[in-house]
Amino acid sequence: MGRESVLARVRQALGRRPEPAPVPPPLATSLSTPKSDSAPQVLAELFAKNLESLAGKCVAVKEISQVAPLVASLLAGKTGVASNAAFLGECGITGLPNVQSGFTDREALRAACATADAGITSADYALADTGTLVMLSSQEEARLISLLPPSHIAVFPRARLLSGLDELLEKLPLPADQSSAMVLITGPSRTADIEQILVRGVHGPGEVQAIIVG
């Protein structure tokens, strides 16, 4: 590699024209999913339908005040780790008993997630046409909360719903600028490696529950 960079500088110094950057074929906007039905209510219903077809669950609530009691009933006395997403705080989830949150230390977070029954996060976006949660790693959202515990609860405002992948990539053409890790989560973890029989929750959460607010 050192050889390459020296040569590149040599070429430059001699005024050799550098290779022009290749021009990729233009983006095919004609192939994007049509966004005609992007009324938030329609998106929410579509999202729910698609997530449920994958054995995920989805509930829509109108008021923020409904969220905490709902999550409490979902937890039913089990333990949870909540992310530092501001929205979760607004919903009062961080105040629930049996829910730990506010982790900023990687090792402590990992230890908590390794034993918690549920991970509670928000979502940066949600994609209606596939029932997908989009999460970017940040100081608000850690990676492991939606991954280690056997159950994942994602609470997000309805306004974050997008029609699908096309719209997401239009909004975020360079996801790497935002975060070191973006993940698209489409339903519970699954495998069919043995006799093609479907089993959920092999490594990631076997239960995914979305709560759409607003």
Next chain:
Amino acid sequence: MSGRGRVSLFVTCVVDQLFPSAGLAMADVLEGLGYDVAFPPQQTCCGQPAFNSGYPNQAREVALQFLEVFRAAGHDADHIVVPSGSCTAMISHHFADLNLNPPRVWEFSQFLLEVARVEDVGARFDGVVTFHDSCHALRELHIKQGPRRLLGKVRGLTLKEMSIPEECCGFGGMFSVKFPEISQGMTRTKIASIVETGASAVVALDASCLMQLQGALRRDGHSVRTMHLAEVLASR
């Protein structure tokens, strides 16, 4: 000169030597529609066996014979009709790979539907048949519904689809000689699906497929016949 003009037959070496009834049936149907049918006797083969086996020079030699024959005496000014999807595809799709410029050729069912513009040729065949989609006809010539429409107009005929109409019969030319266990395995899977339909005959556009299927059907003691589409359409 009859009503509809002249067609030249390229019968293919397989039909010539192994399934002549398909060629005769095709001629019958075409004459019945009012075409004058010519058979240029110097024809031999399109070169496909050599081409598919990876001998392009030999394939080209033989392809040249085809071109000479069908350019002589104004033959390629007629419609050239072929009772085989794979030979039609060889000529129309792969002569260019040999740097040769072929005349337009028509697979038989394509000719009936697109040139003669006829679906009902007045045929009668009592019984249940199933149809095998030969690979080259299906994937290179994009023939799927055409033969089914033609069969649909045959009086007394019931068409029953097998579960795997598009799966290869297992022939593949030299493949069946070089890898007989795989070839026979594929054929057996296919005939199980054919027999399951309860049809008395399996119909196809390609005689080489029919030959492959026939061998296995006979060996396993099944009574299902193999028939070229032309033979069904020539039935009265």
Next chain:
Amino acid sequence: METNIQQTVADPKLQLAIYTATGRLKDKRSESVGPDALPQYQELRNRANLLKRHAIENLDLYLEQFAANVEAHGGKVIFCDDGTQVADFVLGLAKERGARLIVKSKSMTTEEIDLNERLEHHQLESVETDLGEYILQLAHERPYHIVAPALHKTRYDVADIFTRRLGVEREEAIEKQTMLARRVLREKFLSADIGITGANFLVADSGAVVVVENEGNARLSMSVPKIHIVIAGIEKVIPRAQDLAVFLKLLARSATGQPLSVYTSFVSGPRRPGEIDGPDEFYVVLLDNGRTKLLADPEKRQSLFCIRCGACLNACPVYRKIGGHNYPWIYSGPIGAIITPQFHGFSEAGWLPFASSLCGACGEVCPVKIEIPKVLLALRREVNAAKPKSWEYRAFQVWAWVMRHPRGYQFLSRLAPRGAMQSLLPVRNVPPLAPKSFRQLWAEREKAKQARHGA
């Protein structure tokens, strides 16, 4: 090779396993790309082919762009000529960091270079974490299929393997077997020093790596240990993140019939300041291992477009008969048939391109429109050209002469034994010649016609 094929074809249980598993994947794919589910399917394929062609034809520039962007985000890129260099790098890093345990997610590229074997030689434990791959690692077998690696194993086989290798009580229920693997592997994830993954795509404009999976083991491998190493072939590069709009719509559908896999991860480096978790170190190992050889051939370099979906395997009647272990290399099915001879030469793999009926089902389902039958034919020509004195070559020369000389052909046609005569020949498997050839029957028919109309 031949006898194993015989065995596989003659084994009814294995035949059923292969046929039903591939049949299911084939049907699911077909449904998911049908005109109702994905009306733009053909256009997306065209676009995917265009993008891959562009990326491959500008691979040097995109690799440079990719590497620069990885480094801009705090990662490191290592170019490796072959598997030995990859192993050396991993071993060197492991030694420096005092690492003992590696967790690995499914990566055909690492299988290609026998990475686990190389690492085990040096007392590094490298655990496969994809369920199917984990089972096979315990059984010391290689994958049977690109997407469904253990499709040849029944639950009873798995019970045998787990009992023998893990010392647990025999368990035959699939769900329980899966949960057992989850428990065992969870401990590995939590104590591993290094996580190794493959990559489905390398995104040049982002310096990012895309990993697509259903289980979650790749996410765990890249998020729990402090070090994440990606090992990928150089051909995985795509120009832009936005191009994923095309590829992601095709990949999971082609592989398993899902609109999207459960997890699609897009990672571009170690964790950034403020991020709570994620690895401290991020390496992308870019492997050549002969890919530049394929790249040099303009007609056959499209073999590098492959996104490893496995659709061609599920469509191929030959694969569905002989299964994954009868192919000489890690890549099986039609894609294996075209790349193996190109990577490994003809003495080992020259027979592979001929083990096909050229039915074309593979090319029809390839999401990036690799013209697999065309490449098979090109390889056949090359194999033959390398042995011009073979008896087959001479036979075709004679055959061509006969076909070029109609008199010769007609002479032989008249001479050929037919009917009873033919059955006396000691040659088997020759189809029965018709009692009279078409040209003979035609001549008789024309004569009869003339006679009817008066000479």
